[in-house]
Amino acid sequence: MTYNIFRSALVVAACVGFTACSLNEKLGDALVRKDADSIIKAPQLLQNAYNNLQYAYQDFSQTWGMSEMSTDEALGPTRGKDWDDNGVWRELHEHKWTPDHAHINNSFKGLLLLQFSATNVLNFRPNPGQEAEARFLRALSIFSVLDLYGQVPFRNPTDTLLNAPKVMKPAEAIEFMKSELTAVTPNLGNMPATQAYVANKDAARFLLMKLYLNKGAFLNRQAPTFDAADMQEIIKLADQITASGYKLADNYYDNFARDNDVKSTENIFTQQNGPGFSTSRLPSANNVFCRWMCTLHYSQRPSGWNGFTTLSDFYDKYEPTDKRLGGFYSGVTDTSGLKVGFLIGQQYDQNGNKILDRSGRPLIFTREVQLRATGDQVEMSGIRVVKYPPDFLTTKSTSENGNDASNDFVFFRYADVLLMKAEALLRTGNAPAALLLVNQIRLKRGATPLAALDLNSLLDERGRELYWEGWRRQDLIRFGKFLQPWQLKPTDDPKYLLFPIPTSDLAVNKNLVQNPGY
């Protein structure tokens, strides 16, 4: 019996008892951290950080939508069965959004992804120049999160991702950005030697100007204050940027054209677009082509998505001679009949034939628009806005409606430097010097020089010059006008000076506190 048991045990052991193997997971197309340390170099991670600008800033639904659709400049009307989209566009314009708003949620993640990827560059032994670029991108992300959400989750390069990061309140975030931008400026490239799509000294200075200008608003959105010392810093930084040799462009729309990397004399910081740049970025991220797609009618060329418009009150801020209203643009209007700038009234093709809507009526864009477009106007209501001249050349071999347009996306532009300097002068009691700067721009744009300048007319000028560039919400808050009623937004509530922290982020990071009122 003992023998049997022994034999049985032996058989079992022999047949079953393999040496247990150690279970090491081998990654396929990716590297584990240890290998990445020696194989991956800082420039590769830096490229990834730049790539992460696209979804956060270029896509029409993200920070751009939050910064423009929530203002008097832009509206996403629901057009019958189209553009209801769970009410996200109407909510932005009416100031009725909630913490469940899909785009408010995604923007938070997109901007913080940018922070993460820029920060991670610092773990891979960057040289001083690469480090400066990464820290600039990180500061840009922090600036936007602070601007939109009022508080900034922040991770140091070596923080573990499983722990909730600390959250910077406005004062801390402002000090951090100030010291960062000041520290990295010397190590960034000089303009114009550096390409505008690479972070450069002037880009850092520009962002610092924005920071000084909005500091008071970030600290108290209901009653912003403006330190004289900060205004002096702005003027100083503006002069440093001017010294790099920027000029206001002869053709305003060259700043946004497919070859704006060559033609623009104003662009300070951009993101490079074109085949191989756009399509490889985040899934579902659109490059700048969505600026025209989301406004153009189906029957136009390129065939658009028939969505966004501006409002007639905003349109009426322009004089008829203002070149910023747009018109013929070479390579666009001669190709498809499409004009750039503001589109109103009957639309024509390149041969001068009237374009028809989908049910065969002449396509006439109306002045007025409703939150829910109705009746015959459902497809045609609203003034359309083509800030970036569509790129027909690059997309010739692919698709006019594809994501390959070469227009570089403009973050920072020289005209804004002048307007910020003018504002700093005006806020420190030097209205005459400010007026000179504003009129310098107006003359170039074909508008009548102003006789005098006050905050209201400066805000209007900022609107006219920088329309649809993503600054309007910030400007309206700084000028104390964001809560005022305007077209299709009759009432408001102070809580809308900030966007809510997304519900899911609030749940996973206890250091975040929901913004008041949500």
Add this chain to the structure above:
Amino acid sequence: MNKLRLFKNLFLCTLLLIQGFVMAQNRTITGKVTDSQGAAIPGATIQIKGTKSGTTADADGNFKLSLPTSANTLIISFMGQKTQEVNVANQTTVNIKLEAENTTLTDVVVVGYGTTRKKDITGAIAQVKAGDFNKGITTAPDQLIQGKVSGLMVVNNSGAPGAATTVRIRGVSSVRSGNQPLYVVDGVPLDGRVARPSLNVGGLGQTPDANPLNFINSSDIASMDILKDASATAIYGSRGANGVIIISTKKGTPGPTRLDVNYSIGMSNIMKRLNVLDADEYRAALKQYNLTGGDFGSSSNGMNSILRTGITHNVGVAMSGGNETSRYRASFGMQDQQGIVKKTGLKKYTATLNGQNKFLDSKQLGIDYNIMAAQTTEQLAPITNDAGFTGSLVGQALQWNPTMPIYNADGSLNILPAGKAVNPAAMSEAYNDKANISYILASVSPFFKFNDNWEYRMTYSVNHQVGQRRTSVASFINLNDVIGKGSAAYNTAELNTQLLNGFVTYNKQLNSSFNLNAMVGYEYQKFNYSGVNVNAVGFPTYAIDYTDILQAPAQANTHLSSFRNPSSELQSFFGRVTLNLKDRYIFTGTMRADGSSKFGSNNKYGYFPSFAASWNITKEEFMKGGTFFDNLALRVGYGVTGNQEFPAGASQAQYGIGSGGSASLINVANPDLKWETSKQFNAGVDFSILNNRLSGTVDYFYKNTTNLLFSFPAIQPAPASNYWINLPGKVVNNGVEVALKGVIINNKDFTWNMGVNGTFLHNELKGYSGPPVITGAINGQGVSGATSQRLANGYPLNTFYLRKFIGFDDKGQSVYADNGEKLYYLTNPNPKVLLGVNTELIYKKWSLAASGHGAFGFQVYNNTANTVLPIGNLGSVNIAKSLLGNGEALTNAPSASSRYLENGSFFKLDNVTLTYNIGNVGKVLKNAAVYVTGQNLFVITKYTGFDPEVNTDKNVNGVTSFGIEYSPYPTARTFMFGLLFSL
């Protein structure tokens, strides 16, 4: 892993020879074995009592046997018949009539790493045999058992040939994808994936998944065992939590070689059409709504332009035979199924070879082998899960303006400019998409029987699949991303899994009333998946298929990418003990330890125990003499099972390389990640009464799933939006299952059988305090970003979370509760009750079988009605007829809301088959039969879409959706004629 050592061990085992028997033989006996009706039983086993020698009956049931003079008794046995002992002393000829056995008790059931007699089962296991399978056209085995088993729900996700199914055993327990049961084919657990590349060409969206079981030929399957409760599935450990379906293929039986042939031809048409307007109705509607445009003066039907009668041919040939020491079965199958949508279908070629050989004089050493090879060619239409405003083919066909001609006067296709409606016939013409997959599933399994008690078996298996998919969209179609350029993709995928296991079984009748069966084993599995994708736009001509000239487009317009998923390894130790006391008390205990490379470094091993007991009351003394119950047994069981269906690599930091050389951290590593745990209690009763004419099973189960694997919002700033965690909270599934089988009439010429099964399910997410989890994307024009379902504490999974639709205001605009600013938890898509009914009438040589199934108490979200056919289409494209005059304004926005929730309850007559059993024809044909089958004959439902049994994949961030219809491939109704015979 030292594989070499395994083989060495095996070799050692084979050297342990045990002496065989040698017999003196000096007389011959002949005889014939028949069943109770007098029909020959080929293959019946005739054994000389007290020895291991014997023979098998030939095709006519005859046998001839030499036996020693000392032998007086023969044991005659055959599956399904009662074993008989016959005294043959002083006889030279015997005729033996076997009686049919109460099959429910003697069937062998596959339980994982072995089999057991059905009477020894302590867990909730259901078996469906080939004879009870659903008839008609099936492309994958899961369709064979639809409606046949209580607790099992099989939903055809769409009507496309070869489309995936949603299979749920005892409800949904997981909150992410990976709710499908584990499939085990002849002892080899499968990877749940299939090497079909996915793609999205021309912005048309994702085509639905293919069924990973398409490589199996339905007519090769002998039986399917459905392991439902944890005491049955725990032996599969970390992969058993969703239940296990064991597929056993047909094997050769000792006896003369036989050739089985079957052929069938089927005709399929759309089962149900949606009610849209025809040309005259459309013109009338334009007038009714005072629209001036929109009448293009013609008359057309978009759906007709893409539909056809699909013809399906199915040919199968199988050869089998063998003797006591060597048997085999080889089969070949060809199925050519045309879909009811033009340019769709599935061609499938299968070949299998399996067999068993026994070696050595003692026949102690044996080898089982099994090779399944298949090739499928799936032709797909652009019918997608998530099409945007251009729609997918079915959406375009439904929407097509019925006054707009499909063809111009010159016979060419009427193609509108970019941005306008897409002509479905042109879309069908422009789109070419073929997925070719080659499959090999091979296993070799040597075994050695040391003596009556000990047996060792090992298995090595390889599952290798290579898929390639060629897709092109011709430049003439007016899709924004395609027109004037053309678009193409060539994608490949490769799946490789390997398995090596070994286990020892010990079986001993310790004394007259005590039987011990024990098994202990080891298993190692490895999974790999990789692929290469090429896509390009801008082709000079569509006269040649784009995928044949991928070099043509400019380099900048060609995109190349490839991937290799992290490999994952699973290493397991397992064992089972079954004690049978006097055939009355049966105890089973199992234990499995699973180590997975996927699990985080802090949780490499999981342990999955189970216990179960059954009590056969009818064997008790106090039941003796009682006549009411022929069988009455109670079962209780409890066990722990796991689920590890999260992506490999999730537990460690991964740095990925992007295009242009960029690199980034691509995930948030979670080294604590582990399996999801399901604890399940089961109690059941098996009974049969009235001379076994009525038998049944009732089970109650309570399943508690914790450590839910979940793709959770990452704590920003982070490299990804989500990361994998084990979610605090639990999913509770409980319910009752009832299965009844009855013989209503049983005469010499006429038999009527009936089976009914019902399942009552309840599902709820409990103890969860995190943010509500969103899923159920709604797609189409004007609903970007809309979702319809949530996973929230206190609600069933996938509860609809929507605006409450109240009606229309006087301007015809939708009115919602709270102005539509508040969303509500509403009903859910999980059926409360499942029902299956099967019946068979046999009159002489005729038999009529019917089966149906239903699901009740759930709702379906009709995304098709929401965004494909809204009233706002009027004037440009078509609308649902039911919208006419409903008070809705043309400008009303079709927001996602409760308006599109519909009662999904249904009963479907799946199958009616009339068979004429010709029997033997002359000396040549045997067992010949002809049959006609009708499939999907009718559905009783209030649901207005194509089919309430639908599940378009609308996941959000990998969180599974359920019960949403979005312009799917329509369900087909099929009539089929078939014949089969043997040689």
